[in-house]
Amino acid sequence: MTPRGIKISDIAYVRLRAPDLDTMEQFLLDFGMVRSERTANRLYMRGTGPAHHIHITEKGESAFVSLAYYAASEEDLHRVAGFPDAVSGVHDVDEPGGGKRVLLKEPNNGFNIEIVHGIRALPELPVEYRSPTWDEDVMRTVGNPGRLRFGPAHVRRLSHGVISSPHMEQTLAWFSQWLGLLCTDIFYIGSRDNPVGGFYRLDRGEELVDHHVLNCYRNPRSGFQHASFVVEDVEDLLIGHSHLMRTDKYTHIRGVGYHPPGGQIYDYWLNPWGTMHELYLPTQRFDSTAPANIMPAPGAHNPTSDFANTITEAAAHGIGD
């Protein structure tokens, strides 16, 4: 009997590899994350939300290692272990935060996918300042330099990961069949029978979710394009943008801007090894009944653009190998 897929409950973390964990940590601090744990060979970063970590870096040659998603229950994790593309059984995660895991090898591109459950949650972190509104606090604090807001954004959580593939339809079909993702939008170029990108969201029934937890777009190269991190509000995103500009250390690739399909405010930056990270603020949320749309691709999603060709190759070897 063919095993049934599950409905993942959320994206958990992205796992990258980089040769210098100090430099990676400084970039992620400037980007708006907080250190959760650091070992000799791995860096775990969190946001202000309860997730123990949302970004892992393993020490090694720069690469994309995996995307991780939460199973809703341990029972689901056992079901994943029976998938044809499972490459491990259910096992304890020997990393900070613990939990249990099954590893999958996505068959169209060979991407490593981690399905996790039971990673320890942490107390949420206070957001240490809220930007004052112009007409209230700022006017009250004229003459007080403390009114000036500088510093990184406050990343709260991970929203989505984006991958490129020459096998876009099959890749999206795999995520849909096995992990229960729903189609929100398909972009095409020229005519509707030429789709170039698909945006898929979580299925959490009546609960509202982001426009997409996964975007896969057509490209001759398979790889990882970016991960996207949700900040507090518009002002927080702009303060974070200003901070990253002021460091004069990182490459800004696109933004601040607005994607109409999901009402998303974005700002894209490259880490010191050229892997894209997005500061993000969704202004629209979707339940499982929202119908899929097909629409012409906005220009920047043209697969020949630099933005679409900023791709980080998948690691030749797997997690922690």
Ligand SMILES: [Fe+2]
């Ligand atoms: Fe994004």
